[in-house]
Amino acid sequence: MSDENEAEVWRRAYDGDGAAFAEIFRRHRDGVFRRACALVDRTHDAEDATAVAFFELWRRRRSVTIVDGTVLPWLLVTVAHTARNQRRGGLRYRRLLSSLPRAETPDAEQEAVAAIESEVLGIRLREALARLDVKDAALLTLTALDGLTVADAAPLVGLKPGAARTRLMRARRRLQGDLATDPPHVTWFLNEGERA
The missing domain is CATH 1.10.1740.10 (RNA polymerase sigma factor, region 2, helix turn helix motif)
Known part of the structure; x- marks a missing residue:
């Protein structure tokens, strides 16, 4: 089969x-x-x-x-x-x-910084995607991650290709803007460790 x-x-x-x-x-x-x-x-x-x-x-x-x-x-x-x-x-x-808090090891600081940076980037990306309209987020993931064309992705989210292209362009701009600045809670979290 x-x-x-x-x-x-x-x-x-x-x-x-x-x-x-x-x-x-x-x-x-x-x-x-x-x-x-x-x-x-x-x-x-x-x-x-x-x-x-x-x-x-x-x-x-x-x-x-x-x-x-x-x-x-x-x-x-x-x-x-x-x-x-x-x-x-x-x-x-x-x-x-x-x-x-986690137990520290001799190389814990470097591991912690790398883990925090990776976690923060993942959180920021997921939060930015979550703030998008469901259809816009689906269009982004279908085209950017799954490799579909806008024409193929559009009917899957209930849009015509022209409308999908416009929404995708706006969603990309919004996502780039959201990721271009550090959110206050991330800056505070990273600075808290430096005070000790």
């Missing part, structure tokens, strides 16, 4: 064929999982988001949008929404854990 055209496999999955759906899962699980990993902090969360995306693909198979004969773009949008919801739900808990 792996040499078979995906449109034919999807047609059988659409009709309720579990083996065909399993083939769709085998074809796309790695790409969907990688997409989830780019959006969440923990592997376990990425696994959960991937499972939810495929569950929704099965549950909503009668309304899934196919692009160029594949369900992958639909799965990527779905896993992005799922990961975003997971992130919102666990953000406070993770912030609390990251603020707890």
Whole structure:
């Protein structure tokens, strides 16, 4: 079945064929999982988001949008929404854990600075994406991370290509602006350690 055209496999999955759906899962699980990993902090969360995306693909198979004969773009949008919801739900808990003091080692200062810089960049990027409209964030991730053209991404988020191009340009500008300045809580956090 792996040499078979995906449109034919999807047609059988659409009709309720579990083996065909399993083939769709085998074809796309790695790409969907990688997409989830780019959006969440923990592997376990990425696994959960991937499972939810495929569950929704099965549950909503009668309304899934196919692009160029594949369900992958639909799965990527779905896993992005799922990961975003997971992130919102666990953000406070993770912030609390990251603020707890850790035991120091001889090279702890350099490791801590590198970890903080990496964490701050990740947090700032995720927060900037979270401030965008859901459709704008989906367009950004589908085009920048998943390599889709604006024309392919537009119908997945319910837009016409011209409107998608305009929204994408504005979203990129806003994201660049948000990342160009240091937010006050990051500056305070980094300066707190220097006072000791």
